[in-house]
Amino acid sequence: GAGVSQSPRYKVAKRGQDVALRCDPISGHVSLFWYQQALGQGPEFLTYFQNEAQLDKSGLPSDRFFAERPEGSVSTLKIQRTQQEDSAVYLCASSLVGDRHYGYTFGSGTRLTVV
């Protein structure tokens, strides 16, 4: 596609519910990143994939967060047993090469609200 596509755009989950957020990167982009953006804050790094390999997951806040990219294209961020503090916008970004100096193309994000 022409850009990074994320779905759903909005998700309301009851506390304790599991959610899955999808990211469809630009075709051919090697690198894929997930970021979490709290209200009024800058994005914070969650995890990074190069093709299907998850090379860095140091930003995942707890073991309730899990991400995968099994075929090196579409990625899913899963949050188990959601808590209110998980409420945020989850941004996906992709990059053609594995060098962050080239900058990322971000999707519009998924706004997760846990009630």
Next chain:
Amino acid sequence: TQLLEQSPQFLSIQEGENLTVYCNSSSVFSSLQWYRQEPGEGPVLLVTVVTGGEVKKLKRLTFQFGDARKDSSLHITAAQPGDTGLYLCAGATPGGGADGLTFGKGTHLIIQP
């Protein structure tokens, strides 16, 4: 943890005025990027600066990377309402690789007509 501090946090000015926003750190970055984000959208890359002292211009926007590669500034000349948005700086740590960028909290800019 390498922090990027952006200032001011909020800025509201009249159309036609000039402004400068800042991005500062105590750490050295191998490169620094500026993004602009509008409500309900993801950040959009404006520029990447790599060399200490580098200056890049994008129409009415001028970006500068500090000599020591610890800070950067964004200057907007003759601001227009379309410049309204959240301006984010993001730094890449030295050492190469493709690990995540470190973002600042951003400057919320409002240009009033």
